[in-house]
Amino acid sequence: MTKCFRSFGLAGSLLLAVLGAKAQATLSTSPYVENFDNLSRGLPAGFSVYTNASATSLGTAPTAAQLILTPGTTTAWTATGAGFKNFASATGLGSAATITAQTAAPNRALGVRQTGSFGDGSSTATPPTGAGPAFVFQATNTTGKTDFSLTFKLQSLDSTSTRTATWQVDYGLGSAPTSFTKVGSSAITGNATFSNNTVTVSFDTALDDQSGPVTIRIIAPNSTIGSLNRPSSAIDDFSLSWNTPTATTPTLKATPNTLAFGSQNIITSSATQTYQLTGSNLTTATTLTATGPFTLSKNNTTYSASLSYAPAELATAQTVYVKFSPTAVGTTTGSITHTSTGAVTRTVTLTGVGADPNQTLFEFSTCATTLTDGWSQYSVTGAQTWSCTSYGRDPQAPAGAAPAPYGVQMNGYASGNVENEDWFISPAFDLTSYPTRCSHSGAAPPSTAPA
Structure with missing residues (x-):
């Protein structure tokens, strides 16, 4: 009996390992494509899924009950049961597709x-x-390979789910990275x-x-926003492409490739x-072109x-050197492109927020995914x-007002009360036109009147 018990325990451990981590993929011919059409046989090579993923950890592998790869009622788009699932793709089906069709x-x-x-x-x-979830x-x-780019479909499958999940792509180096870097925009x-x-x-x-493993994640790192049901989200048609340069290929490199200027008065x-x-093997001049107020x-x-x-x-x-000189209030994006004959064009992404120092009313009416109006947040705990x-x-309140369904919140509840300390920070204000009021307590200041 003891041997049987130990054998069962080992099998269970192996099962969890398989659920959490599949063999790493070998990149041979670009692009590397996965359409997920054979999920009923298991996760594809190179792919794994996690919950509790963070900026410093891959997260926690799902249990067998939380990885549902056999299509049926539990994988219907509107099924509210938790888990990673083998969904029917939104490609070729509409939101009203029946469970049978899915x-x-x-x-x-x-x-x-x-x-x-x-x-x-929790x-x-x-x-x-x-x-x-990631x-x-x-x-x-990625030995001998450069200039990687990723294309995939991000699908929102349950049109009855009102909560919003925000997704991003990030990467880390190694098989178990302890730090990840976001690329691109959120969706x-x-x-x-x-x-x-x-x-x-x-x-x-x-x-x-x-020379070692690389890790790419599609992750929703933060809690969902809103009320009622959470969404059914999926990815499809994953395509990772790259170049294979030679020793004489012209190359350009810009580091870092993102500059964030924060809030700046107009x-x-x-x-x-x-x-x-920097550049190597260049045969012509490199032209830099900035867009936006940069x-x-x-x-x-x-x-x-x-x-x-x-080239020299x-x-x-x-x-x-780069400067940001906004002329309008609000979030601004721009870029710097770097072009030279035969070299892959490099782009440095630029962001900034134009602020009006005389503005004192903030409605946050366009705050859908990213804080607006020059405000920022800082999390302590x-x-x-x-x-x-x-x-x-209420987008119709007050009566007669244009719909403005968005606002800003700090919610310390996540399946229970959670301790948080967070600051909501305004843009800089110009207070020179406001009257100065002073108060004084204690003994009267010494008189400066003549004796």
């Missing part, structure tokens, strides 16, 4: 149904099932929508020529930010919307943070 659909998608106790709940469960892809290495599922949107992100040079210029630009300089003195570097200049790293919400707002 079950029989040959086009499948890898998805998750979040609930208050799975993928959006991280103190055993095993932890907190916010942070679809993970791992490759053995949402839920919000009572049925959607099938193509997401494309570029990793620029971040995954180039890595009609003023920000403090300078910089990045490094300007460039070689010497931090003379600024313009474009610059040019000769980029043989050593050059510092490029706890997983919950200040964020956009549509919960508790």
Whole structure:
């Protein structure tokens, strides 16, 4: 009996290991494509799923009961049972597709149904099932490969689910990274929508020529927003592509490839930010072109919307200076493109927020996924943070007003009260036109009147 018991325990351990981590994929011919149509046989090579994923951890592998790969009533888009699921893909079906049609659909998608106790709940469960459902892809290495980009479909499948989940792509190096870097923009599922949107992100040079494993995640790192049911979300048509350069291929490299300027008063210029630009095997000049209210300089003195570097200049790293000079209130995005004959174009992404120092009324009426109006948040303690919400707002109130369904909230409840300390920080205000009022307590100040 003892031997049988130990054998069963080992089998259970092996099962959990298989559920949590599949063999890493070997990249041979670009692109590497996965359509998830054979999920009923198990997760594809290189793919795994986790809950409780965070900025420093892959997370927790699901139990056997939380990985539902046999199509049926439990994998229907509107089924509220928790788990990672083999959903019918939104490609080729409409939001009103019956359970029978979904079950029989040959086009499948890898998805998750979040609930208050799975993928959006407490991280103190055993095993932890907190916010942070993640679809993970791992490759053995990227030796000899550069310029990776990823395209996939992000699907919101249950049009009756009103909560919103916000998804992002990030990456880490190694088979069990302890840090991850976000790439591209966020996208949402839920919000009572049925959607099938193509997401494309570029990793620029971040995954180039890595001799060890690389990890790519599609993750919803934060709690859902709103009330009632959480969404059924899925990915499909995963396609990872890359280049295979030769020893003489012209190359450009810009590091870092993202600059965030934060809040800046309109009609003023920000403090300078910089990045490094290098090139090799270049045969022509490299042209830099900035878009939006951003300007460039070689010497931090003379600024313009474009610059040019000769091949000899980029043989050593050059510092490029950037300033943000907003003329309008609100979030602004821009970019700096770097082009040279034969080289892959490099892009540095720019963001900033134009603020009016005289503005004192903030409605947050466009706060759908990212904090607006120049406000920012800082979290001291706890997983919950200040964020956009549509919960508790009547878009028709006050009567006659234009619909403005969004607001800002700090919710310290996640399957129970959670301790948090978070700051909601305003843009800079110009208070020079406001009267100054002073108060004084204690003994009267000494008189300066003549005796």
